[in-house]
Amino acid sequence: MTDITMAAGYRPGTSDTEIEAAAQARIRRRKQTVLFWQIAILVLLLGLWELASDMNWIDPFFYASPSAVVARLQDWALNGTTEGSLWYNLGVTMEEALIGFVTGSVAGVVVGIGLGRNQMLSDIFSVYIKAVNSIPRVVLAPIFIMIMGLGLASKVALAFVMVFFVVFANAFQGVREADRDMIANARILGASNWQVTRTVVIPSAMSWIFASLHVSFGFAIIGAIVGEFVGARFGIGQLISIAKGTFDAAGMFAAIVLVMVVTLAAEYVMTLIENRLAKWRPQQSLDTH
């Protein structure tokens, strides 16, 4: 199963088409096996949870059960939550996270590249950035809410600071890792400073930046939800907070599932964009997953 490239054990006289067909069949089988086990594990875990809850091995009051979570999601979707329509609440959280994500990553990229290209500025500011970076971001939530109120602004601000430092650090590092010969080559070919930044430094920092964008969308969601915990009128975090207040375990899990699905979808979209932008990169010779 491990060795896909070696076409060992064919009888002499086997044609190339036959070997290729066999290899393709094996790759297909491997993919199917992986998918089978992925689904099997999910079913097994959910089944165990359901069973344990039904048999009272674990207390269904605290741990709920998959069927209760699905029922709650269905109820929310059809009849709305105590705080109004589920979609409105989801929309509020997404809006906060997206605005924070976009502004945070744009700012992170710009500042990261700016400081990465300027030794003097980075020497001066590095100590401040380290200091601010050492603050756990969630402790800022109460301050932002105090200053900006219960609405959109405080959550966006929290999502922004969650995203900014991750993207900034990666953009900065990406700029520093840009190949010196490549930069020298561009300069000798006639590039100005700005042309070097645009055509060499930014593209080569791009894979670093994208790596950080993958995690930082999750961070933006964390920022929005933690902000809602601390104080909000709407949003998924607020739903979780209310569910906690009423000892509604199914409600909490339902909200978690929603956030998970949304984040996975965002991650998928981001991978699509990245693959389009990075078509110059060498492909793995064999797709093993």
Next chain:
Amino acid sequence: MAASQGREPAIELINVTRRFVSPTGKSLTALADFNMTVERGEFVAVVGPTGCGKSTTLNLVTGLARPSAGEVRLMGGPVNGIDPRVGFAFQKDALFPWKNVIDNVMAGPLFRGRSRSEAEKSAKDWLARVGLSKFLHHYPHQLSGGMRKRVALAQTFINEPEILLMDEPFSALDVQTRTVMHEELLKLWAERQASVVFVTHDLEEAVALADKVYVLTAGPATVESGYRIDLPRPRVVSEIRYEQAFIDYCKTIWEDLRQEVETSYRRASEAA
């Protein structure tokens, strides 16, 4: 060279010293009282033990680095920043991996403010000359090492440099590909007659290509000796190595070079 008489040499390094100072304040002298002249249209090879300051010499000519003392002159004038008449071929792959072949070659003219259509026309022309017309839209990672070097040559030559600096450009290639690239280079050079400084640690490569071979001393580098190579042109690199004159040149220069290599080796093992 008759053609160069009455004109300033292409490159002059006059009593050049280059010191590096590390962030902790320790100083290291890479070049000391270095003197070298390259006439216009001349192909000069520079050989020397590893780490003796060959690459430093080239950086001084490009204007990427400045001499700590002494003077570097190009075509009779001082070097102020990066000179547009200079082209550089790197040891490592310095192509832009996110640009395809033609965009890589077009980079130079576009940086210099020529129009896209003009740049594209001239890039196609240069890629045809290095035999890569069928690979315009390939990315560097899809090409072999030899093909990437040819793209790099086209990228350098498209700016029509009057001074061409080459820093062990073919050292990463296998022996057969390297010989092919030597012929390719001599062909391109014969058309353009640029002044070339070709840095290498391979003595046979130096003798096969150059009009003049300089041997550098173990660092800090100074010119130990210079040899004029009077082998007829056009040269066929794959065959020249079997000629008696070629072998004699190699033997003579190697006598010189060996001492420097031994000195450098002894110092390295003492330091270790």
